[in-house]
Amino acid sequence: MTVKKLTASTPAQGVPFYTPAQNPPAGTALDTGAEVPTLFTPLKLRDLTLQNRFAVSPMCTYSADDGHLTDWHLVHLGAFALRGAALTIVEATAVTPNGRISPEDSGLWQDSQIAPLKRIADFVHSQSQKIGIQLAHAGRKASTLGPWHVTRGRHELATADVGGWPDNLWAPSAIAWDKGYPTPKEMTVAEIEGVVQSFADAAKRAVQAGIDAIEIHGAHGYLISEFLSPITNQRTDSYGGSFENRVRILLDIVRAVRAVIPSGMPLFVRISATEWMEYAGGPSWDLAQSKRLAALLPDLGVDLLDVSSGGNNPLQKIEVHPYFQVDMAAEIRSELRRAGKNMAIGAVGMISTAEMARSVVQADGTLSGQQDGTVEINGEHGTKAKADLVLVARQFLREPEFVLKTAALLGVDVQGPVQYHRAPFKKERL
Structure with missing residues (x-):
């Protein structure tokens, strides 16, 4: 009889x-052959390597304590991260209290907020995954109540009696x-x-908290989005008027952040590719200006442009279809490549x-969906990628295991969490 020698489990390093x-x-593909879809191939951004093309998009959860993340955020x-997302991006995190x-948003305006963030970063790193953070300022849309307190689709004011600051909203104009909403203060x-x-500073x-990538929320x-738009930015100084003036604050922030983070750390920027106000006939922020802005970012050290849309005007008219934002990301990506600009594109x-x-x-491939929800990979047909990274939000809330389930549906053999080895995802069980 042969007795198997037991060995100590190797611990995660650096936690x-x-x-x-x-x-x-x-979420790592175990078979790296030619049939593995791009979705499960690595993406390298400076010194950061992601084992697949899934990122958890920043999602506000309105559960912080004076800007400090809590056990809620850890779980x-x-x-x-536990279930295979290569990059998890912490929700919009305010750089100033206002x-x-x-009032329940994440913040990083004071040093006491570093430790709770580091605790989460340590856990993500214990799973050999990466963590990012989105730095933000809400401008005139600050001091609102969490969405479960209000009518769906509305921004309802958080007054001083519930910790709000309606008398201290900042905006370009x-x-x-x-x-019915308060008029913000035009910033000096x-x-x-x-x-x-x-x-x-945030x-x-x-960096002190161990974050692997930073995204600027524009x-x-x-x-920042308010500054970009000629509808909400009616300044007559060097921060308003022309395209060059309206993008100035974003470019200043990009330079300032790039100067204080490690050279090997990727820097992302999220924009609304359009504010969906073209129908009104007047000047507005649109896809053409987004392409123009995108061309400026690589030379300033931006590594990925995260392309979203809308949110700057309650009168917006969004042309919704499944690829309504992905297609704009694809247009920007194509234009950058034609211009020889090297910047990755994220689609959401x-x-x-x-x-x-x-x-x-x-x-370089196409696929066909089956009625049972599975996916069969067809031959290669020379199609072009629309983006380099998939940023997923609500689907991760519905299915935290979205990466592992996607791999099973695509027939890709991937690594699962070692502690869950007795419950692998199988295509025939989905």
Whole structure:
């Protein structure tokens, strides 16, 4: 009789607690042959290598304590890393107290907020996964109540009695979000410069917390997005008027953040490719200006442009279809490559199936969906990728195991969490 010799489990390295090493990390394709779809191939951004093309998009959860992340965030975010998401991005994190969307938003404006963030980063790293953070200022859309307190689709004010600051909203111009909402204060140049510095200071704290990538939030009608739009930015100084002036604050923030983070750390920017106000006939932020902005970013050290849309005007008219944002990302990506600009593109929005996730990043293949929800890979047909990274939001809330399930549906053999080895995802069981 042969007795198998027992050996100690290898612990995860660089974390302050014991957990088995995840080597390779969950979500890694175990067969690296030609049939593996691009979705399960690595993506390298500076010194950061992701084992697949899935990222958890930043999603506000309105559950922080004076800007400090809590055990809620540890469990919420850790669940995605545990189940194969190569990059998990912490929700919009305010760089100043009045830059929060709600009183319960995440923040990184003071040093006491570093430790709770580091605890989450340590857990994500214990799974051999990567963690990012989105730095933000909400501008005129700050001081609102969490969405479960209000009518769906509305931004309802958080007054001082519930911790809000309706008398201290900042914006490029004194234009309220909508009728019945407070008029924000038009920022002085000194206040603009202070916000730029606050982004840099928050970035330094993120580095101290062990964050692997930083995203600047320039979308969805928050402060930077308000500056980009000629509808909400009616300034006559060097931060308003021309395209060059309206993008100035974003470019200043990019330079400031890039200067204080490690040279090997990737820097992302999220934009709204359009504010969906073209129908009104007047000047607005649109796809053409987004392409023009995108061309400026690689030379400033931006590694990935995260392409979303909308959120700056309650009168927006969105042309919704499954690829309504992905297609704009694809246009920007194509234009950058024609110009010889080297910057990755992230796509977001309505990515909820294995077939769609694969099609977004697949460089040279097509696929066909089956009625039972599985996906069969066809031959290569020379199609072009629409983006380099898939950023998934609500589908991860519905299915934290979306990466592992997608792999099973696509017939890709991937590593799962070692502690879950007795419950692998099988295509025939989905």
